[in-house]
Amino acid sequence: MRKLAPIVVFTALSFPAFAAEAPSEEDAPPAAPPRPLWTSFYIGFNRGFGGGVLDSDVGFVSAVPGLSTATTTTNRASGFIAGGQFGYTYSFANHFVLGLESDFQWSDMRSSHQATTFATNPALITNADIHSGIDWFGSTRARAGYSVGRLLPYVTGGVAYGQVQSSGVQFLGSGLATTGSRTNTRVGWAMGGGIEFALNSNLSAKAEYLYLYLPGVGGGATGVGAPPVTPMAGSFRTNSVDVHIVRSGLNYKFGGVGDFSNLADGSLLATIFSEPSYDWTGFYVGINGGYGGGVVTGSTTFVQPGAPGLAETTTASNRTAGYVGGAQGGYNYQLTKNIVVGVETDAQWSDVKAQHQAATIGGPLGFVYTNTPNDVSWFGTTRLRAGYASGNALSYVTGGVAYGEVNAHGSQISGGVFGGSASQNKAGWALGGGAMYALTKNLSMRAEYLYVSFSGVSGPAYGVAPLPMPPLAGSFSTGTFGTNVFRFGFDWKVDGIISSAVAAAQ
Known part of the structure; x- marks a missing residue:
């Protein structure tokens, strides 16, 4: 016909x-009739960062009646993830969208506490190496959203599965050595939400948050007590693994995403090298939120005046993790058809911290409590940006100066009381990159990665030992606070508003 x-x-x-x-x-x-928007099979990849708080317990009983020990620990976990996803979405005439998606992820999300004490007294020498985390995970989730043109906000939830592992080795100079390890595949659940945006007729970009829950693992542990050697038997358990994940990615849709009147063909290269259709020149302000983490090390040294030769030094390493949120403002200038340069300043609230809390009770009289939180409570950056514009998109690299408040605290009770703390404002540097996409004449969305680095903090440390032993005096310091930050946000271009205000004033 x-x-x-x-x-x-x-x-x-x-x-x-x-x-x-x-x-x-x-x-x-x-x-x-036109094919419904977003109705299609798709496949894609993603990259992100995640973390949370992991709790573990371990207990031992000796062959000697009444001799036992039990330890509970809390550590922050963090790490990168990467993987792929595939699924199907169906659009209804009323713009509601339903779908099903499965993903599979490699994961470096784990908690780690490594601590070593060297001392002139052999009984004070200790070493601990504790790890818990997720080696890989996947999920199969339903998605429900509402299509607003190219934009698809959605919520998602379903079953999750992954490999959870936990291991620990500890040695005390007094003669106690313990070890335990277990790896299991666990089934749990995941829920969250995100935004997907059609870049062309086949390609879409997504930014997503997921909360992932997997049951913990446990198993047997063995130990050897002080001479005369007494075997110890026990068990350990890592409680549920609860982690927060932020990730971004791309999806390729087979058959296109429907009848958007102004979408180009679905070639990735055509999208990257398309003529710019948006003028990025102007001032802008915006908001952002995300998740970050890294690794921080610390060292504490004590000496005991009046007791020649008695000294000890402890070094420890812990992972950091936490949310960030804040605002940014800046100026872009479209230097040529495709090249954009600019400057940006941001200010961020931060919950990124290292957290190691441990309490050990040993029968009949032993007790040790340790609490060593380190964190960046806020930070900001002022950075140059250089990018490449194509279509409505702007991909860029960025770098500059960083500044923030770094805090370190530590306390321990073990036959005595020991502690030290400091809060210092630090200057450092930031480096990263990201992508922006213009949704309207004034509104754009962004996805960004930053590595922010600050030098460590230091201060005095003090200890009070049981009488008649004299007090201890010393100092502590931390290594570099390096934080990987993944964040998403929106910008509002205000140059048109400023121009109108200036014109009205004249």
């Missing part, structure tokens, strides 16, 4: 008499 349509039109134009007898539009068959 469609092949006959051009012949009918040509004949009608050439022969008016025949055209008068041609079928009316009312008699013509109805046009095929």
Whole structure:
């Protein structure tokens, strides 16, 4: 029928008499309805960062009656993730969208506490190496959203599965050595939400948050007590693994995403090298939120005046993790057709911290409590940006100065009381990159990665030992606070507003 349509039109134009007898539009068959937006199978990849707080317990009982020990620990976990996803979405006429998605992820999310104490007294020498985390995970989730043109905000939830591992080795100079390890595949659940945006007829970008829950693992542990050697038997358990994940990615949709009137063909190269269709020149302000983490080390040294030769030094390493949120402002200048340069300043509240809390009770009289939180409570950056514009997108690299408040605290009770703390404002540097996409004339969304680095803090440390031993005096310091930050946000271009205000004032 469609092949006959051009012949009918040509004949009608050439022969008016025949055209008068041609079928009316009312008699013509109805046009095929447009394919629903977003209805398609798709496949894609993603990259992100995640973390949380992990709790572990371990207990031992000796063959010697009444001799036992039990330890509970809390550590922050963090790490990168990367993987792929595939699924199907279906669009209804009322713009509601339902779908099903499965993903599979490699994961470096884990908690780690490594601590070593060297001392002139052999009984004070200790070493601990504790790890818990997720080696890989996947999820199969339903998605429900509402399509607003190119934009698809959605919520998601379903089953999750992954490999959870935990291991620990500890040695005390007093003669106690313990070890335990276990790896298991666990089934739990995941829920969250995100935003997907159609870049062209086949390609879409997504930014997503997921909360992932997997049951913990446990197993047997063995130990050897002080001479005369007494075997110890026990068990350990890592409690549930609860982690927060932020990630971004790309999806390729087979058959396109529907009838968006202004979308180009689905070639990735065509999208990257398309002519810029948006002018990035101007001032802007915006908001952002995300998640970050890294690794921080610390060292504490004590000496005991009046007791020649008695000294000890402890070094420890812990992972940091936490949310960030804040605002940014800056200026872009479109130097050439594709090249954009600019400067940006941001200010961030931060919950990124290292957290190691441990309490050990040993029968009949032993007790040790340790609490060593380190954190960056706020930070900001002032950075240059250089980017490449194509279509409505701007990909960029960025770097500059960073500044923030770094805090370190530590306390321990073990036959005595020991502690030290410091809060210092630090200057450092930041380096990263990201992508922005113009949604309207003034509104754009962004996804960004930053590595922010600050030098460590230091201060005095003090200890009070049981009488008649004299007090201890010393100092502590931390290594570099390096934080990987993944964040998403929105910017509002205000140059038009400023120009209008200036014109009105004149």
